[in-house]
Amino acid sequence: MLLNPERELAEVRLLVVEDEAITRLAVVDALRRAGLTVLEASTTEEALALIDAGARVDLVFSDIHMPGAKTGLDLARTLRLRRPEIPVVLTSGTQQSAANMALGAAFIHKPYSFAEVVAVLTTLVQGQAER
């Protein structure tokens, strides 16, 4: 699925799901500097609460290893069922490629550079790459 290539970056609402506060802050700062509108959640439960409450989210970038009952993979599975139009990009320090491929989610390996994350997400947003 491709996002609308005509869409301005600032109009795109990206949800970052990351439990490590400093990591989350650093990556959302980098993404905001790149021009994206970023929502942030510290758990997958928070992410789903936002989406279920009707917050507009065009793209989700989530860590896989999260505290609480649901991991990032669970979040991706839930969104695939409930909101399949929302692309999901997952990240982890361990290889999860098989699981990600089964979910149709893109994957960025940790540790990542912010430039890499910004490049992958903005490319996805701009519709220049397929999930």
Added chain:
Amino acid sequence: MTTPTVLLVEADILIRAPLAAYLRDCGYRVLEAAGPAEARVYLGEASIAIDVALVDIERAGGDPAGGHNGFALANWIREKYPAVAISLAGSTEGAVGDARELCDEGPALRKPYDHQFVLHEIKRLLAARNRQKSLR
């Protein structure tokens, strides 16, 4: 002039996210903390200079490790980081009364948040803090 940084400690993401977005639109850098544990991480990071902490005393979230509730967090911030201006939010009379004892710079915020009022309160706290700095 650098962008003032606001630490927003609020457990309910449906309250935290729109308030944070509003304050960002107003030009602030907003750090979102889902609870005291995250707030302490931000406060302890030397590279982050926090100007104002907006703490929900009832719903800032508990700390399973035995740390702080929102009210205790505010006390802790005041003791450990006295340069950080604190604004407290709560919805019950008792909590607000306690908050007034802690936060003598001004009234506590009542919930549900009026975003405009929160903005004015942050501006007021920043102005008061800058005045204090200029007097030193």
